[in-house]
Amino acid sequence: MNERLSTLSVAKFGGTSVADLPALNHCADIIVSDPSVRLVVVSAAAGVTNRLVELASGTLDETRRQLLLREVAAIEYAMLDRLDNPSAIAAELDGYLAEMDRLSQFLSQHPGEVESMDRLLSMGERCSSLLMTQVLLQRKMAAVNFDACLVVRTDDHFGRATPEIGAIGRLAREQLAPLVAHQVVVTQGFIGSDNRGRVTTLGRGGSDFSAALLAEGLGADNLAIWTDVDGIYSCDPRVVSRARPIQELSFNEAAEMATFGSKVLHPATILPAVRSGTSVFVGSTREPEKGGTWIRNRCDSKPVFRALSLRRHQTLLTCHSLNMLHAQGFLAELFAILARHRISVDLITTSEVSVALTLDQTGSDSSGRALISEALLEELSPLCRVEVEQDLALVAVIGNHIAHTAGIGLKVLEAMAGSNVRMICQGASAHNLCFLVGEEEGESVVRRLHDSLLPE
Ligand SMILES: Nc1ncnc2c1ncn2[C@@H]1O[C@H](COP(=O)(O)OP(=O)(O)O)[C@@H](O)[C@H]1O
Ligand SMILES: N[C@@H](CC(=O)OP(=O)(O)O)C(=O)O
Secondary structure, X not given: OOOOOOOOEEEEEOHHHHOOHHHHHHHHHHHHHOOOEEEEEEOXXXXXXXXXXXXXXXXXXXXXXXXXXXXXXHHHHHHHOOOOOOHHHHHHHHHHHHHHHHHHHHHHHXXXXXXXXXXXXXXXXXXXXXXXXXXXXXXXXXXXXXXXXXXXXXXXXXXXXXXXXXXXXXXXXXXXXXHHOOOEEEEEOOEEEOOOOOEEEOOXXXXXXXXXXXXXXXXXXXXXXXXXXXXXXXXXXXOOOOOOEOOEEEHHHHHHHHHOOOOOOOHHHHHHHHHHOOEEEEEEOOOHHHOEEEEEOOOOOOOOOOEEXXXXXXXXXXXXXXXXXXXXXXXXXXXXXXXXXXXXXXXXXXXXXXXXXXXXXXXXXXXXXXXXXXXXXXXXXXXXEEEEEEEEEEEEEEOOOHHHOOOHHHHHHHHOOOOOOOEEEEOOOOOEEEEEEEHHHHHHHHXXXXXXXXXX
């Protein structure tokens, strides 16, 4: 960097924050009011990625394909048309929309062609960064639109690419640092490229992750995740109306919340922040004055019960095998097969002859492809008999010293009286106690637990 900035902040704006022109103007207000914000990371406008995922499926009839393209175009043009000077970027935006048409048509003829799928999915974020940059230029800010693929280097696992941290750090220092010294740089979340320059995506909700990786690469002091809630709450406010905002959280607690379903943060966001010591803020784009949640390495309060998370659509895999009895290597073999299918395991319990595990659904790729494939079941079949249960919900109690505080199990189970608890996991972390219940019971269990463990 030519000039050392006293404080460097990265601001990420999610889909609802860039959904229309008034929303983009709220983002601009935040950026203008804080001179430390030098890198802005944007998601696709709300609803766009879902439509692109459908377009990328390659299974649509022509009427549906045209309808989705028109809907995406309507979202983007509604913003373009209300700019002071739409002609400045109209041709570029038209180009992106034409590319969506071309790629979705190609995919109708070649369904499952993963390279084109990711290129198509990347278009939503490209439209947003183009529009966001123009809104900042309108405000007379020095701003530039920057292609995230130049810095966010990943492997070539299309749909759910893994970032290459070392390369991202080097590229951020070489390419981004000189730019942020002189202007606000606007870039896309969610997308990257492999070492052959092919566009990749990081999996659904991956813009938070992109912002955290870029903040790490730049050595930023702060990362702000601007969204549609004024911070992280003690539970999803859509599920528990009495949930309350949390002012300060530790990295550990935030990581547990994100992992176990608090959608406000992508689960991978915390690790880059931990590595680089970057503080993370979560706040509302529409109401920044309300404040929000700070996530830091250390925080003063360490309550036993901090929050609850609910993750729906859980799958429980129970693997039975008599070969497991007093044998070595069974779990190693099982996990090797799961790893080959890029499945990450969440909860696990074992008995003499069986092992039950839940699958991490945050690992589903950008197209939302199902994780349990026929190929996986086939590979597992010589090793064990597999039972698959779906329609479960994972409830996580998150806090501190959970593994070392007497009476917690009783308190939690009392609140669960009458519910069928399918699996319980506790002990590996001092920060969580997790269990599975039927999907239909998930919300009511969380509400009862909130009343009992986190009363006002
Ligand atoms: N514990 C929680 N605190 C706050 N919001 C939560 C929590 N758990 C889930 N959410 C949900 O996360 C949503 C914000 O995440 P998301 O929709 O991914 O935002 P964005 O599009 O800005 O990335 C909120 O609207 C809220 O309903
Ligand atoms: N647009 C991508 C990436 C993302 O992170 O979006 P959001 O910030 O709105 O959750 C998606 O919908 O998955």
